[in-house]
Amino acid sequence: xxxxxxxxxxxxxxxxxxxxxxLFNSLMQALSRPGQLENWTKWLENSPVYLAVLAxxxxxxxxxxxxxxxxxxxxxxxxQAQNVHSEQAHYALCDGAKAISFQPKLGTLSSPDFAxxxxxxxxxxxxxxxDIRLKLTGPGVNGETQVSVSGIDQAWLEQRNEWCSAFPLGxxxxxxxxxxxMGLPRTTKIELIETTQNEDLN
Amino acid sequence: MPNQAxxxxxxxxxxSVEYNFGFLDEYAKKEVRRSVLKAxxxxxxxxxxxxxxxxxGRGFGTGGLQLTxxxxxxxxxxxxxxxxxxxxxxxxxxxxxxxxxxxxIDTTTKVSEANLIQxxxxxxxxxxxxxxxxxxxxxxxxALVVVEPSEDKRKIMHGEADYSRLLVKLYEDIxxxxxxxxxxxxxxxxNRHYVIDSSPIPRWDVPKMNDSRALILLGAGRxxxxxxxxxxxxxxxxxxxxxxxxxxxxxxxxDKRRTCHRCGCDHSFLDEFVDxxxxxxxxxxxxxxxxxxxxxxxxVKQGLEG
Numbered sequence: 001x002x003x004x005x006x007x008x009x010x011x012x013x014x015x016x017x018x019x020x021x022x023l024f025n026s027l028m029q030a031l032s033r034p035g036q037l038e039n040w041t042k043w044l045e046n047s048p049v050y051l052a053v054l055a056x057x058x059x060x061x062x063x064x065x066x067x068x069x070x071x072x073x074x075x076x077x078x079x080q081a082q083n084v085h086s087e088q089a090h091y092a093l094c095d096g097a098k099a100i101s102f103q104p105k106l107g108t109l110s111s112p113d114f115a116x117x118x119x120x121x122x123x124x125x126x127x128x129x130x131d132i133r134l135k136l137t138g139p140g141v142n143g144e145t146q147v148s149v150s151g152i153d154q155a156w157l158e159q160r161n162e163w164c165s166a167f168p169l170g171x172x173x174x175x176x177x178x179x180x181x182m183g184l185p186r187t188t189k190i191e192l193i194e195t196t197q198n199e200d201l202n
Numbered sequence: 203m204p205n206q207a208x209x210x211x212x213x214x215x216x217x218s219v220e221y222n223f224g225f226l227d228e229y230a231k232k233e234v235r236r237s238v239l240k241a242x243x244x245x246x247x248x249x250x251x252x253x254x255x256x257x258x259g260r261g262f263g264t265g266g267l268q269l270t271x272x273x274x275x276x277x278x279x280x281x282x283x284x285x286x287x288x289x290x291x292x293x294x295x296x297x298x299x300x301x302x303x304x305x306x307i308d309t310t311t312k313v314s315e316a317n318l319i320q321x322x323x324x325x326x327x328x329x330x331x332x333x334x335x336x337x338x339x340x341x342x343x344x345a346l347v348v349v350e351p352s353e354d355k356r357k358i359m360h361g362e363a364d365y366s367r368l369l370v371k372l373y374e375d376i377x378x379x380x381x382x383x384x385x386x387x388x389x390x391x392x393n394r395h396y397v398i399d400s401s402p403i404p405r406w407d408v409p410k411m412n413d414s415r416a417l418i419l420l421g422a423g424r425x426x427x428x429x430x431x432x433x434x435x436x437x438x439x440x441x442x443x444x445x446x447x448x449x450x451x452x453x454x455x456x457d458k459r460r461t462c463h464r465c466g467c468d469h470s471f472l473d474e475f476v477d478x479x480x481x482x483x484x485x486x487x488x489x490x491x492x493x494x495x496x497x498x499x500x501x502v503k504q505g506l507e508g
């Protein structure tokens with residue numbers, strides 16, 4: 001794999017075509033199987049996972065809103081995406097620990113694909129332990145599955161359920177922590193079964 | 203598998219370095235990939251995409267080919283099926299093209315060895331696994347086209363899940379012929395909302411889409427649409443309470459199940475052949491890999507018994 005540019009400078013693998021092919025396949029599996037965590041550590045080389053997700057999906061044809069200022073200025077020319085307001089964006093990058101500040105596009109009845117995909121950064125995704133335990137059902141889930149998410153404002157989950165209440169309208173989410181991703185397409189039914197945030201305070 | 207015999211190794215290697223890996227440019231792949239994610243998130247919805255010109259006629263599998271080329275990487279093993287067989291013209295040429303433009307990939311004829319399967323007209327008999335992805339080539343993606351010529355109106359009908367006119371068409375079939383006359387491309391409802399054209403697979407294969415362990419992607423190159431049946435998703439063929447969906451019957455006049463004349467299998471989808479010399483009708487498994495596996499299992503069993 002070519003990891004140097006023409007002048008010999010090191011190129012981070014997330015910008016290379018074959019890494020993006022592998023990352024996309026992992027992303028496709030994640031979105032096909034909600035609740036399944038995909039670990040991206042081997043591809044990252046210190047890049048944040050959300051940047052790798054954006055690098056895999058974006059080019060000049062689509063728009064991005066960096067709602068909570070997670071990106072650095074030098075990421076934008078590499079991503080090539082148009083920088084637009086969050087309410088018009090095809091993709092929105094948000095910090096799950098912060099409050100929701102915008103209304104994403106939900107698509108239209110005849111074109112539900114005109115909806116925003118939200119890349120939501122949380123502090124930890126885990127199969128067993130975390131602040132909020134979720135039960136997931138719906139397409140892609142064999143029966144039901146459970147997953148724990150830490151570092152997310154509970155309002156995000158409630159608002160997401162509200163946005164996705166009238167299928168086929170809705171938003172699709174890609175949850176990321178420091179090393180893993182998890183897909184939450186609009187078809188997934190999320191049930192909050194346990195929250196340990198309050199117990200920690202006690 | 204060896205490359206096509208009529209292409210010399212040198213020509214083959216030269217051709218492969220002239221193209222980007224996977225023939226398509228990376229922007230084209232990214233667009234297909236974004237559409238795939240939308241298709242998975244909205245099961246059964248036909249996501250429009252700007253289908254690129256491919257070096258083959260539209261309608262010969264360009265939709266499936268663009269999906270495969272956008273997904274495939276050097277670590278992947280590909281199987282290409284045409285009408286159940288790896289050896290027919292469409293399968294051989296598509297496989298050869300992908301081998302040429304994707305140096306480093308593996309190809310196979312065995313379902314069990316492949317993680318990416320591109321198919322025309324069949325879903326393999328052998329149950330697929332979670333780590334496999336099935337790509338189907340689709341000529342006509344919209345099940346509503348038989349009752350509504352306007353795409354604008356069809357999109358609204360799909361959004362509202364209004365399939366009443368399609369059901370009337372099926373009802374009229376029953377009134378006129380005592381049977382729903384759709385033999386392949388059977389309209390199938392995904393996740394209780396969108397009805398898809400299930401591509402020209404026989405009715406036999408439609409139940410395999412329901413609760414499938416593998417992700418199924420469908421690509422229509424000429425009509426510029428991508429849609430998907432995610433794993434573990436409800437896929438119900440349209441039917442009536444009193445006229446249930448049924449698959450093809452392979453029973454003979456005496457109600458005995460016909461078997462494959464080659465491997466003896468009595469539970470697979472059969473193709474009918476006419477023997478050129480005797481004029482006798484012969485039946486053989488449509489899925490050539492499955493037929494080979496059954497034949498091998500039978501010879502092992504006979505060997506053990508012998």
